[in-house]
Amino acid sequence: MNLALWIVAGLLAAVALVGGISKAFVRKEKLAGTPGGEWTEHASVGFVRTLGVLELLAAAGLILPAVVDIAPVLVPVTAACWVVLMVGAMLTHVRHGGLNKFVALNLTYLALAAFLAWGRFGPQSFTS
Template sequence: MNLALWIAAGLLAVVALVGGVSKTFVPKAKLAATSGGEWTGEASAGFVKSLGVLELLAAVGLILPAVVGIAPVLVPVTAVCWVLLMVGAMITHLRHGSPKFMILNLVYLALAAFIAWGRFGPESFSA
């Protein structure tokens, strides 16, 4: 179970890192021209960059606290925050008629829920 949680956290951290880097450093107009990024055309550049920074923080929060052993409770807390972020992403993609991205966000949400459940419960770092 511990290995599965580490793998899930690693996968989700990579997803968060890629999404965070693209939203933070790629120009909004270029993001709006990509598949799944159409929603950025209606959002402010500051909002898109803020989401990118949140995703970068999530990538760090899913791995680093457990690796260094400092405040490892931040791992499941980050996973819960990711669940909330994915609910918002699913609503956004649904409003923009992108069901395949909504399903992808649902997969990310499920991974985050698994991490939160596992790290708050049976495989917590304090046990």
């Protein structure tokens, strides 16, 4: 199970890294023209960049605390925060066009993050 949790953490970190880079460093107008990025048309530049920075921090928080063994409890905390972020992402996609494939993708990420939070808070905790 420990290996599965590491794989999930790595996958979610990669997703967060790609999403964070695109939101933090790609122009909002370009994002609005991509599939699934239509919601950025109605959001401020500051909001989109803030989400990008939060996703970059999530990418680090899902991996680094456990790797360097400094406050590894941040891994499940970050995963729990990712669950909340994915709920917001699903609601946003539904409100701005209801692209079912992006809602389903966000639901998948939510389930993986919930599994990671459960596993690292519970049976495969870094502190036990």
